[in-house]
Amino acid sequence: MQAKRVTFPGKITPYLLLLPQVAVTLVFFVWPAGEALVSSLFAQDAFGLGSTFVGLANFAALLRDPAYLEAVGVSFLFAFCVTVLAMGLGLLFAAAADALGKAAGLYQVLLVWPYAVAPAVAGVLWLFMFDPSVGMIARALRTMGLSWNHMLDGGQALTLVILAAAWKQVSYNFLFFYAGLRAIPQGALEAAALDGAGPFQRFRHIVLPLLAPTTFFLLVVNLTYAFFDTFGIIHATTGGGPGRATTILVYKVFRDGFEGLDLGGSSAQSVVLLVIVVALTALQFRHIEHKVSY
């Protein structure tokens, strides 16, 4: 039996309905991306008084720049740690809240708060806690014999921005995991329990596979977040330093383009960034989504 296709009678209505979305995409994505692509091929002075076509020279310069390659490494390490930490904690909190049942309301509200905090504010908050001179946590660490100075120690600085970035994203992950857990049919779990499966086995063989679509969705969202959305946190806490320890790609784009006024080089970087994320997303949808059971 052929499934009946639902069609709208009008010829224009569907296009009209589509228009706002298309307009938004054109104005906020296609146009800037196109402009980035064009200006990545030019060397331009800061005031835009003159520009020279340089072809792919801006891209070649990137590959020769050790600072850029270092930023690639830092970005992937940063994105990996933020994603693992934020998703791990999100799942843990969601499982804990789920186990609480009806009493989870307050817990849920408290967990969602960090998401409402602006990235720059979150950064400053963590900066205050970890300020080497006046930060509470830095002082506590010092009494335990650990000297904390993220102004000087690159590893500590990276740890700080990873913690701050993950903290801000945990809420989001928590909400989705919590909703996912609530949607798992109790019947399946009860049946497994009757068959003698312990809590861990039930989690491993029933809950996790049923959470797979949520997990997959969150993986993409978290990676994108770590790559693109953490700029404010880094700008407020470490400014990319010390050295280049916390300069991730998107931060380098800002520094070179906005502060350094190297528009060509910075556009080349944003094109590369765009390609990386498109590739990442495509790869995941092709290869991981197949293994996701719905």
Add this chain to the structure above:
Amino acid sequence: MVHSSRRGVLTALVVSAFAATLAQPAAAQSQTPTQIQWWHAMAGPLGEKLEKLAADFNATQGEYKIVPVFKGTYPEAMTGAIAAFRAKQHPAIVQVFEVGTATMMSAKGAIYPTYKLMADAGEPFDPKAYLPAVTGYYTDTGGNMLSFPFNSSTPILYVNKDLFRKAGLDPETPPKTWPEVEAAALKVQAAGVPCGFTTQWPSWVNVENLSAWHNVPVGTLENGLGGTATRLTIANPLTQKHWEALARWQKTKIYDYGGRQSKADPKFFSGECAMSIGSSAARAGILANSKFELGYGMMPYWPDVQGAPQNAIIGGATLWVLTGRPAEEYKGVAKFFGYLSRPEVQAWWHQNTGYLPITQAAYDLSRAQGFYEKNPGTDVSIRQMTLKAPTANSKGLRFGNFLQIRDVIEEELEATLAGQKTPQAALAAAEARGNEQLRAFEKANP
């Protein structure tokens, strides 16, 4: 990302320009004064003083109205103005820090040089009235002043007198040389203070002013004042010796690094460090945020360097005039600059902010008013600037892409202090990477 953030800035600019227009009270006079936008980067107490300057000027006449608009940090004000210029929404006057000088100078079509502006408007203007150590930065090779010197500062040594007393040191004689700084730091540490000294603006203090103070070049072609074909020469024995000392001192916190710009301030404010080397314009902030008695000294020097100390160089900002505004605005700008040049206005600004008196007359007036006797130590900055006649190595610096070069220098200094690189390797890397920036600038600004 760049594009969307730039677009965001543009929107913000348009909105704030619009808001500034709305904020004007309806003109009571029969004629409406010509409004002149002045974008600046002075927050807090310094911003209030700046607004008073504009209000005072506006009160002296009814034809023009200077409208100060705060635009964030120095880099934000500068890049914001440039973005606005590209969108033809720019102000007549923008405050640009010294690091942006080469960028502004090379933007010939966008800049209305100050000497030309004053001549066109028939406003009396004598470049010789300004201190040579200040104007050297902002004049072209023909000796013409391109921007208007407004707020220039120089790094000086700040001392926590209470901690000096506690350690049995004489609070009235701050250390003069680096070995004396080390000895004083050891004494305060023995008295229980965790850290000897810290620094603001790491590259400005530990490379740029270090070099001028010892009459050693930072780059070729008179530190870039002679042209864009300049090369950095920071991997020299003096800087290496200084960085080696800093790296050694960092281990026991004789020196404790506190971050870039003025991020090290809490260490000095809280009494964690007994000394700090920072901008002369930091005085108001220190007095407002700390409880101890504050002492002032000149920057320390290495006594084994012949002829040291030479003279210090400046930081801070100047006012640049952008082209493309209506002609009557420029008449008002010239009048305003004329007003700012008055000795009593300059002296007031100097005495209330810690910035240098940029004209000889303002310095003389402050002295005649007895300001330095009433506020001992406040003339340290000007004495540093005028200690000796500036040489090719101590007139000033002008390097293209200097914002990025400073980042490079500070990155390498941080790697040195963290023990990841030897001072020698770090300086060699900073020099090579800085030279790449210079070549890129040369290519983009032929």
